Amino acid sequence: MRTTCRVLAAAVVALLAGCTTSAAIQKGNARLLPESVTFDYLWISGVVVANGSRHGVSTLRVQCQSGVGSLSIQNENPIDNVLASGNQPEDGIFRELCAAGDQAIRRRAAQR
Numbered sequence: 001m002r003t004t005c006r007v008l009a010a011a012v013v014a015l016l017a018g019c020t021t022s023a024a025i026q027k028g029n030a031r032l033l034p035e036s037v038t039f040d041y042l043w044i045s046g047v048v049v050a051n052g053s054r055h056g057v058s059t060l061r062v063q064c065q066s067g068v069g070s071l072s073i074q075n076e077n078p079i080d081n082v083l084a085s086g087n088q089p090e091d092g093i094f095r096e097l098c099a100a101g102d103q104a105i106r107r108r109a110a111q112r
Contacts, residue, residue, distance in 0.1 A: 021057075021073050024050035028089035032057070037100035044101030048093060057097060064098035071097070 024030045030050035037046040045058035056074035059082075063069025067084035071094055082094040 019051050020076055021048065021050045021055040022071075022076050022079050025057075025071070025073070025079065025090050025093055026088070028092075030055075030089075030093065032093055032096045032100070034096070034100045037097065037104055039101045039104055044097055046097050046100065057093065059094060059097055061101065064094075064101060069094065 021030065025048065030048045033047045033049060033054075037044065039045070039061065042060055042062075043058050044061055044064060045056060047054045048057050049055075055076075058072045059069050064084070069082060070078040070080040071082055071090060072078045079090045082088075083091050084095050084098060085091075086094075
């Protein structure tokens with residue numbers, strides 16, 4: 001019980017301090033783990049390391065193809081209007097996620 005309370009308290013403190021995953025991504029304090037990237041018919045998903053822990057991120061495959069979209073973040077609001085050609089930190093995560101997803105899709109196609 002005490003461990004759960006400490007974890008919850010730490011999460012509340014992090015939220016109040018603006019240490020959310022989306023804030024870390026927007027400040028450039030998150031990195032995508034390329035080996036974590038997976039895909040299905042609609043989504044490309046991966047894991048970022050931010051604030052000392054791992055968090056799921058995803059985007060629609062069609063958004064990668066169009067070069068503009070949003071980053072969905074596990075248990076948080078998405079970051080909208082990310083651009084493959086942009087220069088903001090969140091654009092970089094979007095670009096990396098799309099590129100890693102594209103590579104995974106090509107590998108799977110080559111195996112068939």
